[in-house]
Amino acid sequence: VMEVKLNLCCVFFILTAATVKAQVNPEMCRYPLGMTGGQIQxxxxxASSQWSESTAARFGRLDFDTGDGDGAWCPDIMSEPGGFKEYLQVDLRSLHFITLVGTQGRHADGMGNEFAQRYRIKYSRDGSSWVGWHDRMGNQVIEGNKNTYDVVLKDLEPPIVARFVRFMPVIDPSLIVCMRVELYGCEWLDGLVSYSIPDGHQMIYRGLDVFFNDSVYDGATAQRLTKGLGQLTDGTWGLDDFLHSHVPGAWPGYDYVGWSNKTFPKGYVEVVFDFDHIHNFTSMKVHCSNMFSRGVRLFRQATCFFRSESEWEPDPMTFRPSAEPLSQSARFVTVPLGDRTASSIKCRFHFSDQWLLFSEVAFQSGSAVYNTSLVFSTCSCASSGDDPTHKVDDSNTRILIGCLVAIIAILLTIIVIILWRQVWQKMLEKASRRWLDDELTARLAVQTQAFSFLRSSQSSEDGSGSGSISTYERIYPASADYQEPSRLIRKLPEFAECSGTSSRAGVGSDGAPHYAEADIISLQESSDSGSITAINTNLFAGSDSTLREFPREKLTFKEKLGEGQFGEVHLCEAEDMQNFLGEDTLMEGSSKSPLLVAVKMLREDANKNARNDFLKEIRIMSRLRDPNIVRLLAVCVDTDPLCMITEYMENGDLNQFLCSLRLKTLTGGEADQQEGSNEVRYSVKLLGMAVQIASGMKYLSSLNFVHRDLATRNCLVGKNDTIKIADFGMSRNLYRGDYFRIQGRAVLPIRWMSWESILLGKFTMASDVWAFGVTLWEILTLCKEQPYSQLSDEQVIENTGEFFRNQGKQVYLPQPQCCPDRIYGDLMLSCWRRNAKERPSFQEIHAQLTESR
Known part of the structure; x- marks a missing residue:
């Protein structure tokens, strides 16, 4: 529960971060980096030296007392007045954005009276090149402690990006100095270690001198600034009017670095960015001034070159802002970088007016969002209760912390309510599922015992029960349970885990549970047999008295189709199957030749639950009798491994069959003859296939059977283009790409699913209708591509969310080339209506397709 709370805490603030322009915010990036908490080892x-072993560097942790040592770091040789030879060094192991430092004197159980009244800071990003920190006015010395116990916090203005930080006490030689320290900030994830730019220019505006130099740059300064960071990465972006600044008393233009086009004959400013290692870059965000009334505009074009090794790659990325903004307000411009990999980026920003002014540049690479201050801080919320930052003498900081505490309290209250609802919901679901399993087990046991001596009474019992079929499904009110797509991935596993009731149709080869489950089992049968709970797995439990044990020795293995929840699925030849079934059952093929069948085989080491589920599926499939539904022919349950034998059509699944038709067309087969009439013939042939699928689904819907995975991969093709609906697609590696994996647990065919199935975990006849519309689209395109092939899996989910939130934004599957307008407009689009009640029934679909042929 605590882990869920922390994860939701992080999620909340990640979403909040998106609302603050996705940049580093120094006011939020103020959390202890590990001296006090022990995260820093x-x-x-x-340290440069130590007074004794009991005052070594490891004791220089703020507010930290282990009972060992003398309570602080104390150097051996004190620096001379104004000097800073001695230092306490902290290695953060990676680059961090540091906004605040804290110091404390030595307490030593009340015996020590040493503290640092003043100190300086040096920092480094690589451990070799060191930079002395100074504030925005050039002052290097920081005022420290006045006593041994108070924590004194000082804002670093400007903040620094560093891995190594040194605290250097500046003291009178007659005094002893001891220090305890802490650093505050957040991790710097975009990896930028330096940028190189031309030195900023000076503007004279109405007699006023406006300086656009990078005043806090920490690299080498000459005509060009090199190997450093400064105002473009300080987390502070300029105001709309560049004459004003966030910094009190600063000169006009202080927040911006800018250049005039008069000194750039080529018409562009070149900026080089160097990173700690090779990154996969998604985008770059540049904060620009746009005061065009003063000759300042956004850049006209950005051309970025990439370098991973020693030379720049020849093919750059070019970006032009879409439209000239009418407002003169400053703004961030996002430059897409096309997922290019590089350790250095060189961008040329072309002038569109006399001046070009930047105040901030940020990068997004891979899945790492540049603004990590909020993420880091909130994920550390469990340990920030003792954070001494409340002692900062800054009213804005206190207000900010108070707001954060209030938000966290509200969030925790919401989490408690959500968890309470989920606990009760899961308890009710488990109770319902346990009741269903017990009831079904009792029924199977009664039928198993009665089979050997009351066969006729068993048939009558099944007949009486067939009228009480009902569908068991989870219902979620749309208004209360709608989830934004950005949070959907975290919630879907719960739906996937609990969305079904009885027997699972199969899983992927790695054992993740298949979401599709049959719901044909009646919940209303009398419970007169309540005392019988055992199940005899040596006899099958089908409701059809014609279902018999088939001799195993007459099955010949041909091909392994895949793996499912129960074990493996094999393609076999069944010898003498026609005679076994009898004259009443007509199957494709000669009675003398072996019959092609699919055999689902339970693992021999399967547990009791798996065996029960396997027998449940036998019971369900034994009830299905329709020309367009794959039939269960026989079983092998007298010994292990348990097997069920179903039809398998000689032309394989419909997806591959249609692909072969397309290939035949492309290679100059009969489809090249008489193009116009051929297109009509193909359209009629394909619609005939759709009619058969609609007929099979009409039969299933009459039994309240929700298929949940209707697609061409789950339809088999026999002679004369006979189509039968099956459920083998999930178990085949060939179609693994059609299923979207949720955190390694559940797999969902989201490209075929309705919005309510994706967002709410709700599967009904209407959601099968939605899937039928997608299946019809597959058929009429000859399975040339996957549905929504231009969208990633995450974008497919986003697509349903946009539609659910605001109609008119959903991307629909386009009309296939050979699809009649009435089929697309009147049928397909009606299958994808938002209101499930407005979608047609399978009876209506079958009638409409039959009339259209």
Missing amino acids: DEDIS
């Missing part, structure tokens, strides 16, 4: 804390 002893081996990462070093």
Whole structure:
């Protein structure tokens, strides 16, 4: 429960981060980096010297007392006045954005009276090149402690990006100095270690000198600034009017770095960005001024080159902002970088007016979002209760922390309510499922015992029960349970895990549960047999008295089709199957030749639950009798492994069959003859296939059977283009790409699913109608491509969310080339209506397709 709370806490603030322009916010990036909490290890804390072993560097942790040592780091040789030879160094192991430092004196159980009244800070990103910090006015010395116990926090203005930080006490030689320290900030995930730009220019505006130099740059400064970071990465973006600044008393233009086009004959400014290692870059965000009334505009074009090794790659990315904004307000411009990999990026920003002004540049690479301050801080919320930042003498900080505490309290209350609802919901579901399993087990046991001596009474019992079929499904009110697509991935596993009731139709080869489950089992049969709970797996439990044990020795293995929840699925030849079934059952093929069948085989080491589920599926399939539904022919349950034998059509599944038709067309087969009449002939032939699928689904819907995975991969093709609906697609590796995996647990065919199935976990006859519309689209396109092939799996989910939230934004599957207008407009689109009640029934679909042929 605590892990769920922390994860939701992080999710909440990640979403909040998106609302603050996705940039580093120094006011939020103020959380302890591990000196106090112990996340920074002893081996990462070093010093130039130590007074004694009991005042070594590892004891220099703020507000930390283990009972060992003398309570602080104390150097051996004190620096001279104004000097800073001695230092306490902290290695953060990676780059961090540091906004705040805290210091404390030595307490030593009340015996120590040493503290640092002043100190300086040096920092480094690589451990070799060190930079002395100074504030925006050039001051290097920081005022420290006045006593041994108070924590004194100082904002670093400007903030620094560093891995190594050194605290250097500046003291009178007559005094002893001891220090305990802490660093505050957040991890710097975009990896930028330096940028190189031309030195900023000076503007004279109405007699006022406006300086656009990078005043806090920490690299080499000459005509061009190199190997450093500065105002473009300080987390502060400029105001709309560049004459004003966030910094009190700063000169006009302070927040911006800018250039005039008069000194750039080529018409562009070149900026080079260097990173700590090779990244996969998604985009770059540049904050620009747009005061065009003063000759300042957004850049006209950005051309970015990439370098991973020693030379720049020849093919750059070019971006032009879409439209000239009418507003003069400053703004972020997002430059797409096309998922290019590089360790350095060189961008040329072309002038569109006299001046070009930047105040912030940020990168997004891979899945790492640049604004990590909120993510880091909130994920550390469990341990930030003792955060001493509340002692900062800054009213804005106190207000901010108070707001955060209030938000977290509200969030925790919501989490408690949600968890309470989920616990009760799961308890009710488990109770319903346990009742269903017990009831079904009792029924199967009664039938098994009665089979050997009351066969006729068994048939009458099944006949009386067939009228009480009902569908068991989870219902969620749309208004209360709608989830934004960005949160959907975290919730779907719960739906996938609990969305069904009885027997699962199969899983992927790695054992993840298949969401599709049959719902044909009646919940209303009398419970007179309540005391019988055992099940005899040595006899099959089908409701059809004609279902018999088939001799195993007459099955010949031909091909392994795939793996499912119960074990393996094999393609076999069944010898003498026609005679076994009798004259009343007509099957394709000669009675003298072996019959092609599919055999589902239970693993020999399967547990009791798997055996029960296997027998449940036998019971369900034994009830299905329709020309367009794959039939269960026989079983092998007298010994292990348990097997069920079903039809398998000689032309394989419909998806591959249609692909072969397409290939035949492309290679100059009969489809090249008389193009116009051929297109009509193909359309009629394909619609005939759709009519058969609609007929099979009409039969299933009459039994309240929800298929949940209707697609061409789950339809088999026999002689004369006979179509029968099956459920083998999930178990075949060939179609693994059609299923979207949720956190390694559940797999869902989201490209065929209705919005309510994706967002609410709700599967009904209407959701099967939606899937039929997609299946019809597959048929009429000859399975040339996957549905929504231009969208990623995540975008498919986003698509349903946009539609659910605001109609008119959903991307529909396009009309196939050979699809009549009335089929697409009147049938397909009606299958994809948002209101499930407005979708046609399978009876209506079958009638409409029959009339259209």
